[in-house]
Amino acid sequence: MTLYFHDILYDYSNSTSNSTSAAATKPTALATAVSPNGTFFGEVVVFDDPMTAGRALPPPSRRETAAVVARVQGVYLYDSKEVYDAWFAFSVVFNSTARRGTLNLMGADVMSEKTRDISVVGGTGDFFMSRGVATLRTDAVEGLVYFRLQMDIKLYECYV
Template structure:
């Protein structure tokens, strides 16, 4: 009887160890998790060119998909467009310069933002960064509030490919603004959970 219970304990221990090891290994990679030091860092610039009927459709990378609401025109300060939703497919670069071809960049941001404040420019983002280069393949998924402050953080909530199940934070800062049609955002991305 003692031999049988000892064997059962050994089998249970083996099952537990295999479950724990499989929880930290996925797709042949091992999970690296640290809350002190990021396992990966990168800086990218998002270039958004909003189509507003006055600029070219060829170089526009985003479009408002809602008209200003009655509430936004009645109570919003001019230009804040409370309730507007914008869908984008923006090029992203490692440097500040716009790429020569807006449609053929190896890194793109695809998603939407909602203008969510009546008396100031403030937005809520939900988008994926799509990587298709020799250096990285896959996506990073980000979402969060984008208030009108010098820097703000949004969450990296997951990913795929080289960024499988990544978690972290992206610190945003507005790098350039030209009227209501162009803005450039610097994104300092730090991942604290990575599969390597």
């Protein structure tokens, strides 16, 4: 299945009603000492992002409609001193008549790569004990506030 993950980072200048993620920590002192280009090393971001079947993101007032097929809830942290990379741990939460349950994913997001794979390490409900791979592609970026990832999810094990 192909889904789109929309992350809108709150940065004090944008709307709190539209934001879907926020930094839970600031970059470490080490990040500013060794990273003149700002890799955000050590920063942790918590998110509750909408996931859609298409690229379009509905406005906040319409995000509970059929356009949003799941919520993506978890954390990412910037884990490199030299380059802008992250590590993800999150659940894709499905709650509709089509699908119910969660997919749990984790892994390195080497952002300089065109595509990168992270592991599907489990699931619940319709995705009970799932295993597989999600291939990530950066689909859109707007400054440091918004990004959209295309996720191609391939399940190899699923007991339903």
